[in-house]
Amino acid sequence: MGLALAATAARPAAARTRIGSGDVQRLHTKFAEIIAKDHRQGGSLSIENQALGLAGEALGLLQRGSCSQRIQNAIYATAASFTSSAMWAATDGRRFDAAQRHFDRASSLAGMSGDQAIQFRIWSHAGSLYRHLARPVDALAANDAARRLTLVRRDPLFGALGHARHAAIHGVHGDLAAIRRCMGQAEDAFDRAASDEPRPVWMRAFFDQAELHSLATAAYLAAQDYATAEAHAHRSLVYLRPNLTRSRAITTARLARAQLGQGDLGPAVATATSIPGSSMDHPRVAGMLNSFTRALSEVAPRSPETRQWNEFTNARRTP
Incomplete structure (x- = not known):
């Protein structure tokens, strides 16, 4: 028995699997998906x-x-x-x-x-996250943590995204001067960014001129500068890549709200109804359209446009 135990103890432990760059690449492929x-x-x-x-x-x-x-x-x-x-x-x-x-x-x-x-x-x-929670102080602090990284100084494209998201947060405060300053910094950084710089897949997948204008739309819409928000929304939709389905629906919902804010009831309703039905069920889009419904009812409760929108939304709810 003693010899058997000794022999067992002498056996080498099974070698651990070696993890290499191929394993990392497989994970990167799944992340891209x-x-x-x-x-x-x-x-x-x-x-x-x-x-x-x-x-x-x-x-x-x-x-x-x-x-x-x-x-x-x-x-x-x-x-x-x-x-x-x-x-x-x-x-x-x-x-x-x-x-x-x-x-x-x-x-x-x-x-x-x-x-x-x-x-x-x-x-x-x-x-x-904190901007959506209406906690702008926390939102600015978190975004500043991103903007302070040395990466931002090395690659202006990260700076452009950081500045544009800062502008969107300032929109919660209605601070138009801060929005203009941050968007100016974002546009300057975007223009300086090299197009051939290697960047992570998540950045390449969405951040471009369309997203820059989308964040400007969010900022000016929150600050109730509806005309400027509408202008940026139109530009965003022109630049938007076809595969960014969720982004198109969100920008279109913001465009409708910006048009409504200027009293353009017909164009606002036409824009809102142009959002594909499948995209209307996205939680953020649904929230924006609920806000649109409330604003439309407050501005023109008995207008033909309000009746048209209510009929449209009721028809969508009917099985």
């Missing part, structure tokens, strides 16, 4: 859960295998990326308590990764 799905469906619980599952898959690799420090950092960055997508899906879907939990986890993972690009995404998304 999450990003594409988000821009088509945005805000769904299925995307949130899938992203969380993939974050767990990434972290599971570290528990089962061995790797270099560089690969370990890349795995943590990927797990943070998936968790940040879960955070954004929850924010977009108005599940704010879940979004806050995902933010806490994502920021911890990003800190362990040392990857400033994903740190920027997470803090910038936190700014958007």
Whole structure:
């Protein structure tokens, strides 16, 4: 018995699986699929859960295998990326308590990764989360955390996104001077950004002239500068890529509200009814259209346009 135990103890432990760049690339491919799905469906619980599952898959690799420090950092960055997508899906879907939990986890993972690009995404998304929660002080502080990263000084495109999101937050305060200043900084940084600079897939997937004008639309609409908001919305829709379904619906809803704010009832209703039915069910779009309905009823409760809109929305609810 003693010899048997000794022989067993002498056997070498099974070698741990070696994690390499191929594993990281496979995770990156799955992350790109999450990003594409988000821009088509945005805000769904299925995307949130899938992203969380993939974050767990990434972290599971570290528990089962061995790797270099560089690969370990890349795995943590990927797990943070998936968790940040879960955070954004929850924010977009108005599940704010879940979004806050995902933010806490994502920021911890990003800190362990040392990857400033994903740190920027997470803090910038936190700014958007707090803006949607009507907590502009927290939103500005979170977005400032993103804008203070050295990455922003190295790559003006990150600066452009940070400045434009700052403008949107200032819109909650109705601070037109701050909006103009931040949008001016955003446009200047965007013009200085090199188009061939390598950037993460999440940045390449959405940030361009269309998004710049979309954030300006959000800022000026919140500040009730409806004419300027309408101008930026039209420009955003011209530049918008065809695959960004959720973004098109959101910008179109903002355009309708900007037209209504100027008393253009007919164009406003025509714009609102042009949003595809499937996009109208997105939580953010639905919230915007509910706000549109209330504003229209307040401005012109007995107008033909209000009757037309009410008939349209009632018909959508009828099975």
